[in-house]
Amino acid sequence: MGPIGLQHYLVLGAILFVLGVIGIVSRKNAVGILISIELMLNAANINLIAFSRYSNKPIFPTTMPEAAYMDGQVFAIFVIILAACEAAVALAIILNLFNMFGTIEVDDADTMRG
Amino acid sequence: MNASTVIFWIIAVLAVGSAIVATYAKNIVNAAFGLFFTLLAIAGVYVFLDADFLAITQVVVYVGGILVLLLFGILLTNKNIDFVTVDGSRSYLVGTLLGAALLVMVLSILQLATWNNVPTAPPPGGTTAPIGYMLLKNYLLAFEFSSVTLLAALIGAAYLVRGRDKD
Numbered sequence: 001m002g003p004i005g006l007q008h009y010l011v012l013g014a015i016l017f018v019l020g021v022i023g024i025v026s027r028k029n030a031v032g033i034l035i036s037i038e039l040m041l042n043a044a045n046i047n048l049i050a051f052s053r054y055s056n057k058p059i060f061p062t063t064m065p066e067a068a069y070m071d072g073q074v075f076a077i078f079v080i081i082l083a084a085c086e087a088a089v090a091l092a093i094i095l096n097l098f099n100m101f102g103t104i105e106v107d108d109a110d111t112m113r114g
Numbered sequence: 115m116n117a118s119t120v121i122f123w124i125i126a127v128l129a130v131g132s133a134i135v136a137t138y139a140k141n142i143v144n145a146a147f148g149l150f151f152t153l154l155a156i157a158g159v160y161v162f163l164d165a166d167f168l169a170i171t172q173v174v175v176y177v178g179g180i181l182v183l184l185l186f187g188i189l190l191t192n193k194n195i196d197f198v199t200v201d202g203s204r205s206y207l208v209g210t211l212l213g214a215a216l217l218v219m220v221l222s223i224l225q226l227a228t229w230n231n232v233p234t235a236p237p238p239g240g241t242t243a244p245i246g247y248m249l250l251k252n253y254l255l256a257f258e259f260s261s262v263t264l265l266a267a268l269i270g271a272a273y274l275v276r277g278r279d280k281d
Contacts, residue, residue: 004118004119004122008126009159010224011221011224012126014220015217016133016156021209022206022210023136023137023209026137031187034184039133049163049165053163053236054229054232054234055234056232062252064244064247066237067244070241070245071252073168073241074248074252074253078253080172080176083180084264084267086267087183089270092270094191095187095190095191095274095275
């Protein structure tokens with residue numbers, strides 16, 4: 001086991017992302033699906049921040065030299081903002097689902113099934 | 115193998131192990147607590163990547179906000195008195211096979227590239243000031259859009275969960 005490099009973070013992100021995919025495909029509980037979505041967003045964030053840490057070429061010209069390689073971290077902040085939006089709206093939808101169907105198993109909400 | 119390598123492996127194993135709990139736990143409350151430990155471990159990974167501001171944001175927003183929201187969602191949508199939601203009977207077999215295939219594909223692609231393993235020097239004095247500079251300079255439009263999106267999402271969520279008007 002040598003020193004920690006970029007690949008270690010990428011492999012960690014890939015494993016977490018795949019676990020999120022497995023959860024989304026397999027779970028029926030709507031909150032469980034939301035948990036898996038959060039896992040996938042966090043895996044993407046790990047990749048963004050790792051690339052930001054190991055980049056050696058600035059994307060945009062900037063007048064602040066310390067900020068030259070911060071693009072990945074700024075992207076990660078936007079991901080966190082959108083995850084907060086998504087969690088709030090998804091939980092509102094789940095509460096409505098529970099009021100309409102009495103359950104949050106997504107297979108039971110099949111009113112529009114032909 | 116120095117101390118920081120050992121700590122990284124401990125954090126990585128904790129993240130993956132609790133993510134497995136979050137994915138496979140039958141009890142949805144156990145899955146939420148698995149996600150709790152995963153998020154904390156990922157904050158540790160951010161510290162390893164010299165992203166101190168992101169690590170604090172991760173703990174405050176995810177662990178303090180989104181996870182509490184998830185637990186509210188679990189407890190509000192549960193008819194059973196013991197707050198145990200057993201997940202449905204759908205088999206994990208197909209999903210696990212699909213995920214394993216996806217993981218093999220991604221890892222084999224990762225092997226093909228030669229990655230730059232020399233990290234750039236972290237900014238002296240923390241990442242908070244550079245991130246604030248970037249948000250208000252290069253990413254100002256995206257920043258404003260995301261703030262409007264957050265406002266719209268919160269108003270929409272409050273509207274959706276509001277009870278029907280009795281009239």
